Amino acid sequence: MKIGSWLKLLLVALTLLVLQDTLIVDVHFGSVHPDVMLLVPIGVGLLVSSELGGIVGLATGLMVDLFASTPFGLTALCYVLLGYAAGYLPRGMWQRSKFMVVVTALVGSFLGEILYAVLAGLLGEGGMTKEHLLMVATVVGVGNMILATPVMWLVSWAIGRDQEGLLGLADQP
Numbered sequence: 028m029k030i031g032s033w034l035k036l037l038l039v040a041l042t043l044l045v046l047q048d049t050l051i052v053d054v055h056f057g058s059v060h061p062d063v064m065l066l067v068p069i070g071v072g073l074l075v076s077s078e079l080g081g082i083v084g085l086a087t088g089l090m091v092d093l094f095a096s097t098p099f100g101l102t103a104l105c106y107v108l109l110g111y112a113a114g115y116l117p118r119g120m121w122q123r124s125k126f127m128v129v130v131t132a133l134v135g136s137f138l139g140e141i142l143y144a145v146l147a148g149l150l151g152e153g154g155m156t157k158e159h160l161l162m163v164a165t166v167v168g169v170g171n172m173i174l175a176t177p178v179m180w181l182v183s184w185a186i187g188r189d190q191e192g193l194l195g196l197a198d199q200p
Contacts, residue, residue, distance in 0.1 A: 061170025077114025
């Protein structure tokens with residue numbers, strides 16, 4: 028990626044972080060809200076490569092960790108693993124249908140929350156029951172599914188990809 032793409036991606040990530048901590052935090056079910064920052068490394072992994080998905084996951088995860096009251100680096104570790112894993116999904120599925128964008132966001136976000144809870148438990152930050160974990164993962168997954176299309180459009184804009192083809196909006200032959 029070129030330096031301009033990195034700067035645009037930084038701008039997107041900072042904007043989403045501000046939105047996450049000001050507006051999205053107020054859109055909640057119980058005490059759970061979507062984790063829009065999780066969509067950035069997933070998007071980069073899918074659009075570019077697993078390596079860049081992991082790098083962007085590290086950067087965005089550290090940005091989130093600066094404002095979290097959990098062990099520093101825990102969010103970054105989860106984001107790295109998810110961004111890297113997203114890079115192994117077939118890239119062509121994004122051009123086939125807009126539905127795949129939201130399904131990927133749902134599944135990736137759900138698994139990301141489970142991974143976060145498992146890693147937190149290993150670090151002694153447990154205390155979440157199975158029922159609460161499933162509720163958290165489901166709410167985050169559904170919330171991110173709703174926000175996936177605009178966030179993925181922003182990510183694709185930042186890295187210089189065709190947004191219409193990416194989101195299944197281009198004319199089909």
